[in-house]
Amino acid sequence: EAGVVQSPRYxxxxxxxxxxxxxxxxxxxxxxxxxxxxxxxxxxxxIRYENEEAVDDxxxxxxxxxxxxxxxxxxxxxxxxxxxxxxxxxxxxxxxGGGNTGELFFGEGSRLTVL
Amino acid sequence: xxxxxxxxxxxxxxxxxxxxxxxxxxxxxxxxxxxxxxxPGKGLTSLLLIQSSxxxxxxxxxxxxxxxxxxxxxxxxxxxxxxxxxxxxCAVGGYQKVTFGIGTKLQVIP
Numbered sequence: 001e002a003g004v005v006q007s008p009r010y011x012x013x014x015x016x017x018x019x020x021x022x023x024x025x026x027x028x029x030x031x032x033x034x035x036x037x038x039x040x041x042x043x044x045x046x047i048r049y050e051n052e053e054a055v056d057d058x059x060x061x062x063x064x065x066x067x068x069x070x071x072x073x074x075x076x077x078x079x080x081x082x083x084x085x086x087x088x089x090x091x092x093x094x095x096x097g098g099g100n101t102g103e104l105f106f107g108e109g110s111r112l113t114v115l
Numbered sequence: 116x117x118x119x120x121x122x123x124x125x126x127x128x129x130x131x132x133x134x135x136x137x138x139x140x141x142x143x144x145x146x147x148x149x150x151x152x153x154x155p156g157k158g159l160t161s162l163l164l165i166q167s168s169x170x171x172x173x174x175x176x177x178x179x180x181x182x183x184x185x186x187x188x189x190x191x192x193x194x195x196x197x198x199x200x201x202x203x204x205c206a207v208g209g210y211q212k213v214t215f216g217i218g219t220k221l222q223v224i225p
Contacts, residue, residue: 004158006158033213040217041217042119042204042206042215042216042217042218043159043215044215045212045213048212056211056212091158091159093159099146099210100146100147100208100209100210100211100212100213101146101147101208103147103149103161103164104149104159104161104206104213105161106151106158106159106160106161107158108157108158109157109158111156
């Protein structure tokens with residue numbers, strides 16, 4: 001069974017440019033998470049979806065970050081415009097079940113470098 | 116607000132040694148606690164999930180315990196191997212969100 005798939009694995013952009021990350025969760029997992037991980041830190045939640053609904057986006061910087069999960073399956077996270085401080089690893093995870101009750105499975109992450 | 120602490124931040128042990136990693140949390144109103152390993156430049160790999168009603172879970176050489184009342188969990192690794200070298204993170208599944216510790220970086224020396 002395929003795990004959580006993320007792309008691209010690496011992205012280098014100039015500041016003020018846009019960037020997008022894509023995630024395909026494990027088949028049948030209705031909950032999808034986007035996390036941000038800085039070096040030496042634990043992941044921090046950006047947004048959590050249950051099916052198509054964003055049920056927790058309180059930590060998403062909405063002035064420059066947006067996300068969508070149109071058909072309740074794969075998801076896209078966008079940053080526009082990117083800033084130097086956005087350099088980090090963006091992790092996608094999925095789980096089965098609502099709330100924070102299910103076991104989390106992560107993708108390999110997308111490493112963003114903003115120059 | 117849930118706070119998750121992992122001690123020690125780093126640990127170096129000789130191959131074959133048994134070891135314990137610690138995770139503490141401040142709010143005992145949780146659904147579950149999950150242990151992960153993370154290799155450099157990789158995502159998080161799930162090791163064990165303990166539901167709030169459980170006391171421990173085992174998988175191979177790994178055993179995780181949960182004491183909700185005291186806000187503590189331990190990950191026991193038996194007969195450590197160089198391939199166990201990685202960062203180990205615990206994540207507490209609470210009613211509002213999942214909160215991660217910053218991890219313990221383990222090095223197993225051959």
